[in-house]
Amino acid sequence: MKKWPNENKGAEDRLISPAYDPWDPMQSLRQFGRHRLTSVEMTITNLCNMRCEHCAVGDSLVMTEPEQLPLSMILNMLDQVEHLQTISITGGEPTFRKRTVEEKIIPILKYAKERGVRSQINSNLTLDYNRYEPLLPYLDVMHISFNYTNEADFHEVGFARSGHPVKREATARLYQAMMENTRRLSEAGMFISAETMINYRTHEKLQEIHQLIVEMGCQRHEVHPMYAADFAEHLPVLSLDDMRRAIHHLLDTRDSSIWMLFGTLPFFACNSDQEDISLLRRLRKEPNVTVRNDPDGRNRVNVNLFTGDVFVTDFAAIPAFGNVQKDRLDDIFEKWQMEHPLNQTVNCYCDIANCCGPNLLVADMYYKDIDFKTRQAITT
């Protein structure tokens, strides 16, 4: 392992909080004066015990898979990222196989801890508690999806794409396991961030969903629009009016003692719509509320740990633009930043609005013909 710059020194002691969200690309943009690769997301499995209606990586899910790249290669890849500050491990369900937890996930998390790099795992938390407990000493953020108000919702949403009937009793057990794991792990000190997507199903139930998230002891509630990718591609798109209304209602009814993080919102300070502007102003003023800029392609790339292919995100149908078996991640990222035509369409930046442009999928859903590079924030 090489010697890294001292910029992560002390970072491991800094509390992740509304005042410090190391995944927000604005942190590194301000630190370096330009976008740098500070975050690496790794797809460690395409296996999953669920088949959610909205799964943004649903088309990649499989029933069996080969071994990932060797651990030494993965650690070497991370070692070469000079300014690495955060990692995310995603799937599928990353803990689906116990062996993956023991032989890949824990060593990667140990490496991150030793280097002062913050870590996140995206999981459904429906497996046995002992699959997750070993992560407690190393993991910074356990990120779960939570879009349900009861077992029936979970059954309907979580197994919609199974391709065969799944018994209600079986899914009820998984729902209870997820809730119980969330409670126990939270009590044991794990930072659990529950993400709810705003879509045609959830937009009128956010208050109830939020309440359950609070009751489970989560430290943060994340709210994002649904990404129209893979399984979600053909689901109804929520209107911007409905989305605005849903967010206002959630802000009116939330428990303000827990951190609420909004991400990849389709509302921008360069919009002339007064409704958008007043929502953005409200979000800025609300206590314990943050709006995260989208990391994908700004300070983060996704690496498929089976092939080494590098993508802008795990769920966009945008072809790979590099491979870590041939090139260093820093070099691949520089090329994406400087040359890739897609990046050129959204890499705007308005300091005054604390905004560094839209998520590619969200821009495609709601702003098809808008060139953000020609716009500027007209309000703070």
Ligand code: SF4
């Ligand atoms: S950074 Fe881009 S999206 Fe954000 S306000 Fe400025 S022009 Fe609009």
